[in-house]
Amino acid sequence: MTVALVVVSHSARIAEGAVELAGQMAPDVQIFAAGGTEDGRIGTSFELVLAAFESALDSAAGAGVVVLTDLGSAVMTAEAAVEFCSAPQDVLLADAPLVEGLVAAGVAAQGGADAAAVKGAASAVRFGDAGGSTGVVGPDGATPDGGAQRSAAPAAPRESGEFVLVNAAGIHARPAARIAGGLAGLDAEVTVNGVDGTSVMELMALAVGQGGTLTVEARGKDAAKAVAYVRRLVEEGFGEK
Numbered sequence: 001m002t003v004a005l006v007v008v009s010h011s012a013r014i015a016e017g018a019v020e021l022a023g024q025m026a027p028d029v030q031i032f033a034a035g036g037t038e039d040g041r042i043g044t045s046f047e048l049v050l051a052a053f054e055s056a057l058d059s060a061a062g063a064g065v066v067v068l069t070d071l072g073s074a075v076m077t078a079e080a081a082v083e084f085c086s087a088p089q090d091v092l093l094a095d096a097p098l099v100e101g102l103v104a105a106g107v108a109a110q111g112g113a114d115a116a117a118v119k120g121a122a123s124a125v126r127f128g129d130a131g132g133s134t135g136v137v138g139p140d141g142a143t144p145d146g147g148a149q150r151s152a153a154p155a156a157p158r159e160s161g162e163f164v165l166v167n168a169a170g171i172h173a174r175p176a177a178r179i180a181g182g183l184a185g186l187d188a189e190v191t192v193n194g195v196d197g198t199s200v201m202e203l204m205a206l207a208v209g210q211g212g213t214l215t216v217e218a219r220g221k222d223a224a225k226a227v228a229y230v231r232r233l234v235e236e237g238f239g240e241k
Contacts (some may be wrong), residue, residue: 001063003109003118004056005031007102008049008069008078012036018068018102025177026106030059044077053085064115065091066105068122070098090115094122100180100200101125107181117185124184125198159223163214163230167237170210175238176203182229188220192230 005022009015015035022031034052037043056065067082069075075093082091092115094101101122108121167175183190183197190197193206193215208214214234218226 001059001061002029002112003063003105003115004060004065005029005102005105005109005118006049006052006056006065006067007031007033007035007098008044008052008067008074009033009035009098010042010044010071010074012040014070014098018099021099021173022102022106025103025174025181026110029106029109030056031102031106032056032059044074046077046081049077049081050084053081053091057085057087057090060090062090064118066109066115066118066122067091067093068096068098068102068105069093092116092119094119096122096125103177103200104181104184104198107177108185111182113185121181121184125180125200158219159227160215160217161227161231163216163234165208165210165212165214165234167240168210169240170212171203171206171208171214173200173204175233175240176200178233178238179203179230182233183226186220186222186226186229188218188222188226190216190218190223190226190230192216197226197230 007015007018012035015033019031019033032052032055034049037045038048053065067078069078078093082088085091094105104125105118105122108118177200179192180198180200180203192203195202195206214230216227216230
């Protein structure tokens with residue numbers, strides 16, 4: 001069995017739409033929507049969330065459940081529901097952007113990752129933040145979050161590669177999700193054509209077509225694995241050849 005996912009949103013439409021999108025990338029993963037209130041209003045419902053958790057736990061059959069939420073009160077509702085569900089130890093809440101995090105989690109679960117790794121894949125997808133700093137530098141050389149100014153010339157990547165796309169559609173939603181989901185679970189900082197390799201939206205925005213080149217640069221413990229992972233995906237045509 002694969003890890004199951006639950007989306008907790010203030011809007012039923014947002015939750016259902018996110019589930020529909022992620023389902024395109026992870027067709028074998030059970031994803032449950034718990035959006036809005038029981039009478040169709042904007043908000044969250046403890047009863048709906050708890051019911052989604054129980055359905056997900058039954059579906060996962062011990063593999064675990066990872067939960068993604070949209071806003072702060074959804075987190076509180078989810079946390080309360082965890083305490084009352086039948087297997088709280090099997091339910092993990094991920095701190096991640098809802099749509100991109102859900103897609104990354106779905107791809108990781110589709111690949112057979114365990115619950116901790118699926119949560120990690122979702123949590124690794126941040127809002128364009130590669131290192132916790134805004135990158136804005138004040139007059140004293142410090143960033144607003146208290147960090148030091150980063151070097152204008154980062155160290156050379158430990159591993160890199162250039163790969164020509166062979167699939168007819170090039171980089172669109174599904175290939176972007178497969179790249180981002182796989183890279184998010186690795187211990188490496190990876191860029192693809194200069195953008196964050198764990199960001200589905202940034203990868204899609206590259207709009208690289210068939211015959212175009214992906215330049216992958218990776219640093220960190222799993223740098224070689226990251227480059228090899230993207231190479232394999234490209235060579236396989238993302239399963240679309």
